[in-house]
Amino acid sequence: MRRIRNTNSWVHFYFESLPEVRRTKSFWNFYQESKMTTSSESFFSYLYNYFEDFLFYITKDVLLVFALTFITLMCCKKCWKQKPSGTQLKPTLKKKWDTSSTLKEESPEIIIVGAGVLGSAFAAVLARDDRRVTVIERSMSEPDTFAGEVLQPGGYKILKLLGLENSLEGCEASKLRGFQIHDLVNKEKNNLFFRLVENEDIEDGRSFRHGRFVMGLRKIAMAESNVKFIEGTVINLVEDDGCIIGVQYKDKKSENVKELYAPLTVVADGLFSNIRKHLISQKPNVTSHVAGVTMKTPQELLLTKMNTIISDSSVFSIYTISYSESRVLINIAGEVPRNLKDYLMQSVYPVMPDHHKESFCEAVQNINFKVLPADYLPAATLNKSGVILLGDAYNIRHPLTGGGMSIILSDIAIWRNLLQNIPWLDNYEAILQAKKKFYWLRKMNCTFVMNISAELTHQMFSAKDSCHPNPLPSSSFLELLQYMRCILL
Numbered sequence: 001m002r003r004i005r006n007t008n009s010w011v012h013f014y015f016e017s018l019p020e021v022r023r024t025k026s027f028w029n030f031y032q033e034s035k036m037t038t039s040s041e042s043f044f045s046y047l048y049n050y051f052e053d054f055l056f057y058i059t060k061d062v063l064l065v066f067a068l069t070f071i072t073l074m075c076c077k078k079c080w081k082q083k084p085s086g087t088q089l090k091p092t093l094k095k096k097w098d099t100s101s102t103l104k105e106e107s108p109e110i111i112i113v114g115a116g117v118l119g120s121a122f123a124a125v126l127a128r129d130d131r132r133v134t135v136i137e138r139s140m141s142e143p144d145t146f147a148g149e150v151l152q153p154g155g156y157k158i159l160k161l162l163g164l165e166n167s168l169e170g171c172e173a174s175k176l177r178g179f180q181i182h183d184l185v186n187k188e189k190n191n192l193f194f195r196l197v198e199n200e201d202i203e204d205g206r207s208f209r210h211g212r213f214v215m216g217l218r219k220i221a222m223a224e225s226n227v228k229f230i231e232g233t234v235i236n237l238v239e240d241d242g243c244i245i246g247v248q249y250k251d252k253k254s255e256n257v258k259e260l261y262a263p264l265t266v267v268a269d270g271l272f273s274n275i276r277k278h279l280i281s282q283k284p285n286v287t288s289h290v291a292g293v294t295m296k297t298p299q300e301l302l303l304t305k306m307n308t309i310i311s312d313s314s315v316f317s318i319y320t321i322s323y324s325e326s327r328v329l330i331n332i333a334g335e336v337p338r339n340l341k342d343y344l345m346q347s348v349y350p351v352m353p354d355h356h357k358e359s360f361c362e363a364v365q366n367i368n369f370k371v372l373p374a375d376y377l378p379a380a381t382l383n384k385s386g387v388i389l390l391g392d393a394y395n396i397r398h399p400l401t402g403g404g405m406s407i408i409l410s411d412i413a414i415w416r417n418l419l420q421n422i423p424w425l426d427n428y429e430a431i432l433q434a435k436k437k438f439y440w441l442r443k444m445n446c447t448f449v450m451n452i453s454a455e456l457t458h459q460m461f462s463a464k465d466s467c468h469p470n471p472l473p474s475s476s477f478l479e480l481l482q483y484m485r486c487i488l489l
Contacts, residue, residue: 344369
């Protein structure tokens, strides 16, 4: 391309390249007249005189381009929205949070859905860290269930580190010193004690009635001034622009549907969670069913170890839950029998230890038992802003090894430490990074191993086929428990 050396050549090149229709008379005359002069001062004076005509004829196309660009930007406005800053609430959330109560100071920073073991314990711990917490629970009466009645030594240690050991007061909790396995198929009897020697610095575990433990945790949480309990059923999560900003619930007293807003919502509504499906795609897989029988037990027969009995017909465990009661936890492979009473008397009663047979028979005849599904739900990542999923709503394993309570308390301890480094809970980026760290720490601190071990143990004693008609010997179970010993402690 020919290089243009001076100003007049530039102007001539521009006008020569324009179509004929754009060579207006005034500008063309201006150009021809400017060529007759040689001084740059004359050229610029002509440029100033004809500047208005230049704008009129030249910039009409530019204005059209600007108009089209403006319309395009207005149409794409939603795609150009900026993400809220880490230290400020989203406009929608800030408006609703300010109006959700008379004083902003009374608005919760955290909403917890469910006041079970995790919800109540987490509320108490967060309140002690100066967080304002509101817990929504469908029923504040004592839960009548048998899930989560064993606390391994490691879990009991975490309970004390969280400052919640007083929750066991009044629960008639008993010390749990280890496992005893009675293998009736292979005629073996094995023991595993948590303490290997008397002076070993390892706490015993604890066993208790689940409902009393939950009520003890609620009592501690209610004593905190920063915690508020609402009795109601959470219907749905309130979402705005892909972020959870609160919950919609039905108040039990007024039966009115209300909404509550907070920067962070913790979903911990348990095994039969109604909210889980809105957050993750995974569904619990029912691997078997578990029957819990409550039987009266004389104090001299109360156990300090979890006794596991393995037979051809069933696998079950016996442990103490109060000063006068024991629980029999029975694994039922497949579907629940139509006549559960007959099944218990035919499959469990014959292999029950002799000193428990009378109490067991009485409990079954009085239908003093319940059945729950033994689900398996692996933990999954949840990156949605404004919400955390925890407890049995998030991760479930078979109850045979009794590790669920320890995992729940471990999760609380991890999240407490993570949230202490995040002063503003609407800092979505910081919460996201905390979630990623939580998933990693959870695997590092043995939760992953406990989940796998629980399922492996269940499969070891429930799987039968033509090649292996009998369950594996108790020595295999003992080896697995010995491997887990460092984890349970």
